[in-house]
Amino acid sequence: MGRKATQFHLIDPQTWCPVGIDGLEDSADEAARCEQNSIVVAGPGAGKTELLAQRADYLLRTGQCATPQRILAISLKCDAAKNLRERVCERLPNGLADRFDSMTCDAFSKQLVDRFRLAVPEFWRPEDDYRIEFNINESKAGNMISNAAEILGCSPAEQAGISRIAWYRKVFCQRLPEDGTAVLDSDAVQQRMAATQWQHYLRGKYRYLNFHMIARLAELVLRTNPRLLRALQMTYSHVFLDEFQDMTNLHYDLLVTAFRDSDTVLTAVGDTKQCIMTWAGALAGITERYAKEFGARPFILRANYRSEPELIRIIGSLAQQIEPDAIPPIPGNGKEVGEGQCRVIEFSDDVEEAAALAKLLHHTVEEEEIDPRDICVLCRKKVEAYSSALVLAMRQQTTDIQVRDETKLQDLLAEPIVQTIVDALDLATSGSPKPDAWERLQNTLTQTSRSFSSRQRRLRNDLLSATIDCLRSSLTRCDPSLEAIHTEIVRVLEAFGENALRNSFAQYRQGIFFDETVTKLSKELAKRYGTEETQTLNWQEVIADFTGVSSIPVMTIHKSKGLEYHTVVFMGLEDSAFNNLSDPSGDGNAFFVAMSRAKKRIIFTFAESRFRRAQSKKKVSLLYGWLEEAGVHVEKGSDLNFDESVW
Numbered sequence: 205m206g207r208k209a210t211q212f213h214l215i216d217p218q219t220w221c222p223v224g225i226d227g228l229e230d231s232a233d234e235a236a237r238c239e240q241n242s243i244v245v246a247g248p249g250a251g252k253t254e255l256l257a258q259r260a261d262y263l264l265r266t267g268q269c270a271t272p273q274r275i276l277a278i279s280l281k282c283d284a285a286k287n288l289r290e291r292v293c294e295r296l297p298n299g300l301a302d303r304f305d306s307m308t309c310d311a312f313s314k315q316l317v318d319r320f321r322l323a324v325p326e327f328w329r330p331e332d333d334y335r336i337e338f339n340i341n342e343s344k345a346g347n348m349i350s351n352a353a354e355i356l357g358c359s360p361a362e363q364a365g366i367s368r369i370a371w372y373r374k375v376f377c378q379r380l381p382e383d384g385t386a387v388l389d390s391d392a393v394q395q396r397m398a399a400t401q402w403q404h405y406l407r408g409k410y411r412y413l414n415f416h417m418i419a420r421l422a423e424l425v426l427r428t429n430p431r432l433l434r435a436l437q438m439t440y441s442h443v444f445l446d447e448f449q450d451m452t453n454l455h456y457d458l459l460v461t462a463f464r465d466s467d468t469v470l471t472a473v474g475d476t477k478q479c480i481m482t483w484a485g486a487l488a489g490i491t492e493r494y495a496k497e498f499g500a501r502p503f504i505l506r507a508n509y510r511s512e513p514e515l516i517r518i519i520g521s522l523a524q525q526i527e528p529d530a531i532p533p534i535p536g537n538g539k540e541v542g543e544g545q546c547r548v549i550e551f552s553d554d555v556e557e558a559a560a561l562a563k564l565l566h567h568t569v570e571e572e573e574i575d576p577r578d579i580c581v582l583c584r585k586k587v588e589a590y591s592s593a594l595v596l597a598m599r600q601q602t603t604d605i606q607v608r609d610e611t612k613l614q615d616l617l618a619e620p621i622v623q624t625i626v627d628a629l630d631l632a633t634s635g636s637p638k639p640d641a642w643e644r645l646q647n648t649l650t651q652t653s654r655s656f657s658s659r660q661r662r663l664r665n666d667l668l669s670a671t672i673d674c675l676r677s678s679l680t681r682c683d684p685s686l687e688a689i690h691t692e693i694v695r696v697l698e699a700f701g702e703n704a705l706r707n708s709f710a711q712y713r714q715g716i717f718f719d720e721t722v723t724k725l726s727k728e729l730a731k732r733y734g735t736e737e738t739q740t741l742n743w744q745e746v747i748a749d750f751t752g753v754s755s756i757p758v759m760t761i762h763k764s765k766g767l768e769y770h771t772v773v774f775m776g777l778e779d780s781a782f783n784n785l786s787d788p789s790g791d792g793n794a795f796f797v798a799m800s801r802a803k804k805r806i807i808f809t810f811a812e813s814r815f816r817r818a819q820s821k822k823k824v825s826l827l828y829g830w831l832e833e834a835g836v837h838v839e840k841g842s843d844l845n846f847d848e849s850v851w
C-alpha cells in the first residue's frame with residue numbers, strides 16, 4: 205500500500221501549463237510565472253487561491269524553487285491554509301508537495317518563536333511552558349494598566365489620563381526595543397507599565413502570551429539575529445500571501461523584517477472589497493504600501509470562475525458601489541448569459557422565515573440533488589441565536605438533512621491531527637474502500653517520517669496498517685466512555701509517533717495545544733458515540749455527524765471567507781445584525797463577501813420580528829439600495845408558493 209519514492213524530472217518553464225483546469229487568463233498566467241515580487245488584485249472567484257496553487261506547481265515542477273528550497277504560503281485562517289495545502293497536494297506528487305509549507309500568520313510567528321526561543325533577547329524571552337491566552341486583548345487593557353500600576357506603585361493620577369486602547373496598541377502592537385531593561389528605567393510611565401506588563405506575562409506565576417505578542421517576538425528574533433534571518437530567507441525562495449487585504453500591521457511588519465531586501469520572491473493576492481478585518485487591525489492601504497516597499501509588480505484579474513453570469517453582474521454592480529472605479533468582472537467560463545439567482549425575501553417573523561427556509565433547503569437537497577455541504581447559511585453574528593428556529597424547523601422535515609452551527613467545529617476540523625485520527629477511524633469502520641482517507645494518512649506518514657531511513661518508514665507503514673486492523677475490532681467493542689474513546693485515539697497517535705506528529709506541525713511543537721486538541725476531539729466523539737441522548741454506538745454515524753457530511757453548515761460571514769457554495773442563504777439583513785454601516789468598508793465589505801460566496805443562488809432574508817423584537821432596515825437601507833440598484837427587489841415570504849418549485 206505504501207508509495208514508492210519517486211524521481212522527478214524537472215520540466216522546462218516554457219512547457220509548463222496549468223494543471224487540473226483549462227487555463228489561466230493571460231495576466232494570471234503571467235503572475236504564475238513572475239520572477240519578481242508581485243501583487244495580484246482581483247475580485248471574488250477570480251481564482252486568486254487557485255493561482256497560488258498553480259504557481260506552486262509551476263515553481264516546483266520547473267525547479268524555479270529548487271531543492272532544498274521551499275515555498276511558504278501564509279494565510280489568515282486555518283481552513284484557508286488547509287484549503288491551499290490540499291489544492292497543492294492534489295496536483296503535485298509527494299516529493300514536490302513536501303516542499304510547500306502552508307500555514308497561518310499566527311502559526312508562522314509561533315513557529316519562529318518556539319524554534320528560536322533561546323535567540324530571543326533575554327528580557328523578552330518567553331519560558332518554554334507559556335500558554336496561548338485569547339483573553340489578553342484590547343478589552344482587558346484597563347485591567348492590565350491597573351496590574352502594571354500596582355506592581356510599579358504608580359499613583360491613581362499617573363493612570364488617570366491613559367487611553368486604554370491606544371495604550372494596548374502601543375504596548376502589544378508596536379516593535380519591541382531590543383533592550384527592554386532600558387524601558388523599565390525610562391521616565392515615560394506608559395512605557396514602564398508596558399514593559400512591566402510584558403514581564404508579568406512572560407515571567408509571572410502563569411505565563412501567557414497572545415498572538416499579538418507572539419508576532420512581536422517573532423519580528424524581534426529575526427531583527428536581532430541576522431544569521432537566523434539569512435537562514436530563513438535561504439530556506440524560502442518564494443513566499444505566498446493569501447487574502448493580503450486582511451493582513452494586520454503586526455503581520456506586515458514581520459514580513460518586512462523577514463523578507464524585504466532579500467532574494468525571496470513574494471506573491472500577494474487579495475481584494476480590497478473583501479477586507480473585513482479592519483476591527484482586527486488590517487492595515488489601511490496595505491496593497492499600495494506593499495507594492496511600494498517591496499517593488500511589487502501589479503496584476504489585475506477580471507474573470508470570475510465561481511458564479512453564474514447573473515450573479516457576476518450583481519457582484520460587479522455592488523463592487524462599483526463600494527469602489528466606484530472597480531473594474532466589472534467577466535464570466536471566467538465564457539458564458540454570456542446563464543442562470544444565477546439573487547433574491548431578498550421578507551418574512552413577518554423568524555418562525556415564518558425558518559419554516560420557509562427549511563422547505564427551500566429541503567427542496568434544494570432532495571429535488572435538485574445538491575450536496576448539503578454545497579449549501580451554506582450565513583449570519584452576520586450570533587450564529588446559534590439566528591439559526592435556532594431554522595434548526596428546529598429542519599428537524600420537522602422528513603429528511604435526515606440538518607443545519608448545524610459550523611463555527612464551533614470549523615477550527616477543530618481544520619486541525620491536521622483531527623483529520624488524521626478521523627481518517628483512521630473511518631478506514632477501520634467503513635465497509636467500503638476509502639482511498640482519499642488512506643492517501644491523506646500516507647501523506648501524514650511521509651511528513652512525520654522525513655528524517656527516517658527507508659526501513660524505518662516501511663516499519664511505520666506496517667504499524668499504521670496493523671493499527672487500523674486493530675481498531676477494526678477494538679472500536680466495535682469500545683465502551684461509550686470518554687476514557688475508552690481517548691484510548692482508541694491514542695492508538696492512532698502512537699502509529700505515527702506522538703513526538704513525530706508534534707514536530708511535523710508547527711502548532712503542536714510547544715505548549716498544550718496538541719493535548720487540548722486531542723481532548724476536544726475525544727469529547728466531541730464521545731458525545732456522539734454514547735454518553736448523551738443522541739448516542740448511536742455506530743462509528744460511521746459518529747464520524748458522519750462529527751464531520752458534518754450530511755448537514756448544511758451555518759456560519760458567520762467571517763468564517764465563510766475563501767469558501768464557495770451552490771446556494772447561500774444569508775439570514776437577517778437587518779439593522780441589529782450590522783453595527784458599522786457608517787463605515788461601509790466594514791459591514792459593507794462583509795455583505796459583499798457573503799454575496800460573492802454563491803455559485804448559483806443567494807437569498808437574503810429579513811424578519812419583521814426576530815427574537816420577539818421588531819427589526820428595522822434603516823441603517824441597512826444602504827445595502828438594500830445597492831441591491832435595488834442591481835435590479836434585486838424585495839419579495840414577500842407570504843407570496844412564496846411551495847406547491848410549485850419556488851426556484
Ligand SMILES: Nc1ncnc2c1ncn2[C@@H]1O[C@H](COP(=O)(O)OP(=O)(O)OP(=O)(O)O)[C@@H](O)[C@H]1O
Binds near residue numbers: 475
Ligand atoms: N483558471 C480557472 N479555470 C477554471 N476554474 C477556476 C480557475 N481559477 C479558479 N477556478 C475555480 O473558481 C473557483 C474560485 O476560485 P478561487 O477560490 O481560487 O477564487 P478566489 O479569487 O480565491 O476567491 P475569493 O477571494 O472569492 O475567495 C474555484 O472553484 C476554482 O476551482
